[in-house]
Amino acid sequence: MSVRAMLRAVLQGGGEAGCRDCAHFCSAGAQVERALPGVAILSSLDSSVWAQSGLCLHHDRLTNGARRCAGFAARAATVPQRYGEVTSCPFPTEQPLSTLAPRRGGSQP
Amino acid sequence: MGQSTEIAAEAPPAAERRTSGWAELWRKEDWWAIWIGLTIVVVSIALFEAGASLRWLAVAPPKWSSFAQVTADLAAQWPRYLAQFLFWLAAFSLALGRIGVPLRHFAPSFALLYLATYAIFVVGQWSGASAYNLEPPLLALFLGLAVANLVGVPGWAAAGLRGELYVKTGIVLLGATVPLSLIALAGPVAILQASIVSLLTFGVIYAVAVKLGLDRRFAATLGVGGAVCGVSAAIAVAGAVGAKKEDTAVTITTVVLWAIVMIFALPFVARTLGLPTAIAGAWIGTSEFADAAGIAAAQAYGGLAGSSGIAGTPEQAVQAFTLVKVVGRDVWIGIWAVALAFVSITRWEDRPAGNGPDAGEIWRRFPKFVLGFFLASATVTAVTASLSLDDYNKIATPGFIAPVKDLRTWCFTFCFLSIGLTTRFRSLAVAGRLPLIAFTAGVAVNVVVGYLLSAHVFAAHWLQLGQ
Numbered sequence: 001m002s003v004r005a006m007l008r009a010v011l012q013g014g015g016e017a018g019c020r021d022c023a024h025f026c027s028a029g030a031q032v033e034r035a036l037p038g039v040a041i042l043s044s045l046d047s048s049v050w051a052q053s054g055l056c057l058h059h060d061r062l063t064n065g066a067r068r069c070a071g072f073a074a075r076a077a078t079v080p081q082r083y084g085e086v087t088s089c090p091f092p093t094e095q096p097l098s099t100l101a102p103r104r105g106g107s108q109p
Numbered sequence: 110m111g112q113s114t115e116i117a118a119e120a121p122p123a124a125e126r127r128t129s130g131w132a133e134l135w136r137k138e139d140w141w142a143i144w145i146g147l148t149i150v151v152v153s154i155a156l157f158e159a160g161a162s163l164r165w166l167a168v169a170p171p172k173w174s175s176f177a178q179v180t181a182d183l184a185a186q187w188p189r190y191l192a193q194f195l196f197w198l199a200a201f202s203l204a205l206g207r208i209g210v211p212l213r214h215f216a217p218s219f220a221l222l223y224l225a226t227y228a229i230f231v232v233g234q235w236s237g238a239s240a241y242n243l244e245p246p247l248l249a250l251f252l253g254l255a256v257a258n259l260v261g262v263p264g265w266a267a268a269g270l271r272g273e274l275y276v277k278t279g280i281v282l283l284g285a286t287v288p289l290s291l292i293a294l295a296g297p298v299a300i301l302q303a304s305i306v307s308l309l310t311f312g313v314i315y316a317v318a319v320k321l322g323l324d325r326r327f328a329a330t331l332g333v334g335g336a337v338c339g340v341s342a343a344i345a346v347a348g349a350v351g352a353k354k355e356d357t358a359v360t361i362t363t364v365v366l367w368a369i370v371m372i373f374a375l376p377f378v379a380r381t382l383g384l385p386t387a388i389a390g391a392w393i394g395t396s397e398f399a400d401a402a403g404i405a406a407a408q409a410y411g412g413l414a415g416s417s418g419i420a421g422t423p424e425q426a427v428q429a430f431t432l433v434k435v436v437g438r439d440v441w442i443g444i445w446a447v448a449l450a451f452v453s454i455t456r457w458e459d460r461p462a463g464n465g466p467d468a469g470e471i472w473r474r475f476p477k478f479v480l481g482f483f484l485a486s487a488t489v490t491a492v493t494a495s496l497s498l499d500d501y502n503k504i505a506t507p508g509f510i511a512p513v514k515d516l517r518t519w520c521f522t523f524c525f526l527s528i529g530l531t532t533r534f535r536s537l538a539v540a541g542r543l544p545l546i547a548f549t550a551g552v553a554v555n556v557v558v559g560y561l562l563s564a565h566v567f568a569a570h571w572l573q574l575g576q
Binding site: 018029035036037039040042043044045051052054055056060061063065066067068069 | 347532
């Protein structure tokens with residue numbers, strides 16, 4: 001593998017085995033910010049530390065998309081994108097936008 | 110599943126949708142902070158070498174005791190303020206446009222931010238400001254909080270409130286005022302001090318959270334939020350370990366609330382203890398939770414230098430903070446994320462989402478703007494290598510370093526106002542009692558150990574900073 005190819009692999013991350021192409025994977029900034037109120041106060045979804053993370057709308061969790069789970073469903077080609085990033089999430093019909101706001105006080109043990 | 114199969118049939122090859130790795134260079138604000146910051150530094154040096162100066166653009170309100178002085182300055186210098194506004198507007202518009210942020214409302218929003226920053230700057234330059242504790246960073250934050258929570262910020266006006274981009278650009282500019290030799294001398298101690306406190310804080314928060322019965326992924330997200338770099342660390346690790354959305358939201362609320370409390374509390378306690386600026390800066394770097402919040406606290410405390418018996422210089426507070434927080438804590442976020450992802454899939458039960466360890470994340474999550482800080486430092490160090498300390502102070506500082514420093518102050522004030530104006534307490538997720546208890550336990554340990562290391566164990570080291 002050439003140095004250029006290795007650098008590209010490290011910068012890109014994920015791969016065919018990742019779940020960033022899943023219909024349930026949401027990395028669209030506006031929608032993630034709605035799901036995580038206050039995330040832009042002392043951080044940013046356009047920063048390097050956010051990398052290629054996103055929301056898994058199927059499991060209601062954050063994920064780095066490193067691998068696929070049993071619920072993987074390939075995303076449609078018509079999803080709006082910019083620079084290869086999804087700009088609007090294809091919410092499954094059972095996951096309306098109104099459910100994006102977190103419940104009060106976090107999850108219970 | 111029928112629907113999923115149908116969608117799969119429409120999907121293009123993954124390679125068609127994947128982002129080019131090189132696109133990171135113009136898609137992430139960390140890189141844009143580097144491009145903007147380094148351009149300013151290089152242009153400042155080039156103009157100086159050509160017999161000119163960036164000073165014309167780096168205009169700032171003068172010290173004043175009569176308001177007539179302010180109006181006179183504005184009447185004489187308005188073309189420079191206008192040029193500076195247009196420069197910032199063009200630079201940040203270019204950056205945000207390439208990142209993919211809609212720019213429709215950015216110009217009017219940024220214009221308001223610039224005017225508010227100018228007003229804060231003017232108040233800070235008043236000769237009586239220190240007597241009334243009107244430290245510009247704290248004033249900007251307080252006013253921003255008051256407007257956001259009592260009046261409200263319309264949606265269009267929020268477009269220019271990009272605190273992270275501004276603080277990162279400011280930190281790159283800060284690199285021009287920190288010689289590489291100082292980073293080499295102070296860096297190892299900064300890393301040692303930060304590592305001790307980070308590991309201890311994470312351990313306490315994680316242990317207490319698990320003891321209270323919280324999910325381990327939630328405990329880890331809370332832990333790094335207190336130990337590493339606040340909200341940024343929390344969202345990075347939440348993605349790596351697959352934390353629940355509502356747990357991440359609660360962590361964000363907890364970190365934001367504590368970070369804002371610490372912006373006011375740490376300078377207040379440091380002042381009460383009469384700490385020199387370098388020691389207070391190191392303490393803030395160890396015990397504050399976010400870069401922007403810490404810069405606000407450190408710059409506010411640095412502003413007290415020379416008054417109220419506070420020893421040291423304003424620069425020492427910001428430099429010590431940056432070394433401990435940015436060099437000592439922030440750069441390790443990728444390693445925390447990968448290590449905890451590995452633990453999450455090997456030691457913790459339940460692996461529902463697509464998270465997992467990915468060694469490439471050590472680099473991808475690396476806060477790249479730190480490279481800009483080092484590059485700016487290296488550039489100025491190389492240019493001034495042949496100068497004596499006396500010549501450095503007489504020639505380099507006024508010639509090309511001071512203008513960069515003044516532009517840095519504008520950037521930081523944009524950031525402080527942005528933090529205040531975007532913090533709407535009612536819109537945050539409600540922090541749960543148990544997460545708050547766990548996080549507060551970590552804060553208590555962090556603050557005490559951070560103080561002991563800064564003011565006693567490594568005090569002599571910090572006091573020599575920049576001497």
